[in-house]
Amino acid sequence: MTRRLNIKDAINEALRQEMAADDRVILMGEDIAGGAGRDDTYPEAADAWGGPFGVTKGLLPRFGRNRVMDTAIAETGFVGAAIGAAIAGLRPVVEIMYVDFIGTSFDQLLNHAAKLRYVYGGKVSVPLVVRTVAGAGFRAAAEHSQTLYSLYTHVPGLKVVAPSTAADAKGLLIAAIRDPDPVIFIEHKRLYMYDEPVPEEPYTIPFGVARIVRSGSDVTIVGVQKMVHTALDAAKVLASEGIEAEVIDPRTYSPLDEQTILSSVEKTGRLVVVDESHPRCSLATDIAALVAESAFDALRGPIRMVTGAHAPVPFSPPLEDAYVPDAARVVAAVRSGLETTGS
Amino acid sequence: MVRIRIFEARVSAVAEAKLVDGYLHTYAGQEAVACGIIPLLREDDWFTSTYRNHGHAIARDIPLDAIAGEIYGKATGVCGGKGGSMHVADQTRGMIGGMGIVAGGLPIATGAALASRYLGRDSVAVAFFGDGAVHQGAWHEALDFAGLFQCPVIFVCENNLYAETTAVDYHLLAGSVAAMTAPYGIPSVQVDGMDVFSVREAGEEAIARARGGEGPSLIEAMTYRYGGQYEGDTQTYKPPKEVAWWRDRDPLLRFRASVAGRVDSTVLDTIERTVAEEVAAAFDAAERAPWPDLTQVTADVYTPTA
Numbered sequence: 001m002t003r004r005l006n007i008k009d010a011i012n013e014a015l016r017q018e019m020a021a022d023d024r025v026i027l028m029g030e031d032i033a034g035g036a037g038r039d040d041t042y043p044e045a046a047d048a049w050g051g052p053f054g055v056t057k058g059l060l061p062r063f064g065r066n067r068v069m070d071t072a073i074a075e076t077g078f079v080g081a082a083i084g085a086a087i088a089g090l091r092p093v094v095e096i097m098y099v100d101f102i103g104t105s106f107d108q109l110l111n112h113a114a115k116l117r118y119v120y121g122g123k124v125s126v127p128l129v130v131r132t133v134a135g136a137g138f139r140a141a142a143e144h145s146q147t148l149y150s151l152y153t154h155v156p157g158l159k160v161v162a163p164s165t166a167a168d169a170k171g172l173l174i175a176a177i178r179d180p181d182p183v184i185f186i187e188h189k190r191l192y193m194y195d196e197p198v199p200e201e202p203y204t205i206p207f208g209v210a211r212i213v214r215s216g217s218d219v220t221i222v223g224v225q226k227m228v229h230t231a232l233d234a235a236k237v238l239a240s241e242g243i244e245a246e247v248i249d250p251r252t253y254s255p256l257d258e259q260t261i262l263s264s265v266e267k268t269g270r271l272v273v274v275d276e277s278h279p280r281c282s283l284a285t286d287i288a289a290l291v292a293e294s295a296f297d298a299l300r301g302p303i304r305m306v307t308g309a310h311a312p313v314p315f316s317p318p319l320e321d322a323y324v325p326d327a328a329r330v331v332a333a334v335r336s337g338l339e340t341t342g343s
Numbered sequence: 344m345v346r347i348r349i350f351e352a353r354v355s356a357v358a359e360a361k362l363v364d365g366y367l368h369t370y371a372g373q374e375a376v377a378c379g380i381i382p383l384l385r386e387d388d389w390f391t392s393t394y395r396n397h398g399h400a401i402a403r404d405i406p407l408d409a410i411a412g413e414i415y416g417k418a419t420g421v422c423g424g425k426g427g428s429m430h431v432a433d434q435t436r437g438m439i440g441g442m443g444i445v446a447g448g449l450p451i452a453t454g455a456a457l458a459s460r461y462l463g464r465d466s467v468a469v470a471f472f473g474d475g476a477v478h479q480g481a482w483h484e485a486l487d488f489a490g491l492f493q494c495p496v497i498f499v500c501e502n503n504l505y506a507e508t509t510a511v512d513y514h515l516l517a518g519s520v521a522a523m524t525a526p527y528g529i530p531s532v533q534v535d536g537m538d539v540f541s542v543r544e545a546g547e548e549a550i551a552r553a554r555g556g557e558g559p560s561l562i563e564a565m566t567y568r569y570g571g572q573y574e575g576d577t578q579t580y581k582p583p584k585e586v587a588w589w590r591d592r593d594p595l596l597r598f599r600a601s602v603a604g605r606v607d608s609t610v611l612d613t614i615e616r617t618v619a620e621e622v623a624a625a626f627d628a629a630e631r632a633p634w635p636d637l638t639q640v641t642a643d644v645y646t647p648t649a
């Protein structure tokens with residue numbers, strides 16, 4: 001029997017294995033050691049927080065303060081420092097505690113990390129990983145619940161990865177650390193406890209290769225990160241009605257595996273994209289536009305998008321539940337697409 | 344102070360009982376700061392807060408029902424339940440609001456102060472923030488702006504020794520927040536943040552200076568948060584000796600000791616009992632209150648225009 005790991009522990013293992021294998025890999029972020037290292041005054045503090053979700057727990061005792069750097073709350077400073085360190089030979093993995101804090105480090109990422117290779121005519125690489133956390137449904141209110149994938153995806157020079165399973169999280173993170181370019185690695189706070197068999201040895205999953213999570217012939221459903229699971233729930237309901245959905249997890253949004261999505265739509269003739277983010281200028285609109293442009297002839301009905309609202313994420317539990325797409329909305333979108341299907 | 348203490352105890356209790364969801368940041372231990380500063384403000388003054396805002400809201404006399412309702416996410420909440428605990432706000436009382444991004448409130452309070460000067464008023468603005476905020480660009484840029492344009496703003500640092508799990512002796516290279524204002528030409532003072540009278544005195548001076556057109560200043564109140572970063576935080580990073588030292592300086596006990604002989608202790612006991620009933624009623628009301636209508640998801644994104 002293969003060992004099971006949840007996403008949180010799979011990420012921890014990926015970091016631990018890469019740090020053990022390559023001493024250029026260092027970690028930086030707020031509270032990633034979480035009070036560990038004050039042991040001389042109070043031994044129990046060795047049981048570090050490891051960030052609010054415990055993802056980096058245990059790494060400070062193993063690798064020391066030189067490699068697990070608790071920073072001040074200064075994202076511009078430490079993201080910028082990580083860019084410089086990456087150029088000068090290190091492999092920094094920095095944590096922006098929540099993707100919502102994008103503004104506090106965005107200039108360094110948008111104008112520097114993303115562009116330096118290009119403007120210097122290919123003379124430099126920035127092997128940087130920025131881990132951050134997205135996702136609604138956690139009752140964390142408007143400034144701690146966003147899924148801002150598209151803001152990063154829009155920027156040429158940044159690679160954007162958003163795993164939905166534990167095995168993918170491990171393989172994609174190791175690939176990100178070994179990648180020569182800046183990678184934004186987005187974790188979903190409501191998926192951390194998702195567990196499945198995960199191989200023990202280090203391995204990589206290449207960027208730009210989507211995963212066909214379920215095959216089907218009647219409709220293609222592309223899910224963005226947590227919405228992969230929502231799409232799968234919907235597919236089960238649809239199957240009971242005799243509708244076979246093909247569910248695709250792109251896994252990386254820059255680069256995007258366009259071919260897998262297009263081939264699937266060519267087979268099924270229908271597309272539903274599920275993205276919990278705001279609808280405008282989102283991954284949903286991006287993937288819908290790709291298909292409309294490159295597989296229009298294959299379409300047998302309208303493309304549907306199931307997304308959050310064009311509104312900040314509300315705190316109130318029933319409002320937040322209404323905000324986040326659920327399987328019922330996906331099923332309804334598939335049905336409505338089928339109803340308006342041509343011949 | 345008593346109202347805040349009892350209210351926050353109830354917040355911790357309902358969090359533990361899983362009656363409310365989300366991130367709840369309590370203020371217990373820091374009461375003397377809000378209660379030393381906020382009652383000095385006039386109706387036309389402004390202030391900004393952080394995610395740790397219940398104490399500021401209570402000190403500004405926002406009805407407890409409306410705060411508790413917001414924490415529950417109910418329609419009766421001061422923001423209709425849409426903001427939640429981190430975003431309590433009531434602009435009719437000058438509370439611009441609680442903000443979840445560290446140091447996000449400093450430039451905004453500075454701007455409110457700018458408006459007051461521009462409009463020829465003598466109202467002031469206060470920005471509350473924690474010791475962790477001083478590393479943000481927004482902190483430095485706000486101080487720079489306030490110094491440059493002589494905005495009537497008072498920066499109030501609640502130095503509770505921790506930024507989440509990170510201790511101030513690890514992160515604060517200047518040794519104190521008060522020591523960090525010199526380059527911006529902003530006068531500063533460090534006070535005992537467990538003593539409401541010391542905080543009040545510093546507040547009076549800073550507010551008088553701002554109202555009198557003498558520009559910004561900073562107060563660093565040394566205090567301690569009894570709770571975790573948020574409810575549910577096990578706080579393994581806090582040395583027990585340190586906790587005991589600060590508990591001995593509890594602002595409520597200090598207040599009682601300093602008014603002993605002048606105020607009959609039965610009066611104080613009665614206040615505590617009355618407040619406990621008030622808090623219980625507010626939480627009961629929140630518990631029973633209706634949820635917001637689902638149409639609220641997309642309401643209020645933009646201001647209605649005719």
Ligand SMILES: Cc1ncc(C[n+]2csc(CCOP(=O)(O)OP(=O)(O)O)c2C)c(N)n1
Nearest residue numbers: 101104443444445473474475476505506507
């Ligand atoms: C820009 C930004 N970075 C990180 C965080 C996450 N965070 C929330 S509270 C906090 C610690 C703040 O500590 P401090 O300013 O001392 O305030 P306290 O909670 O102690 O009152 C951090 C790092 C955030 N909210 N905003």
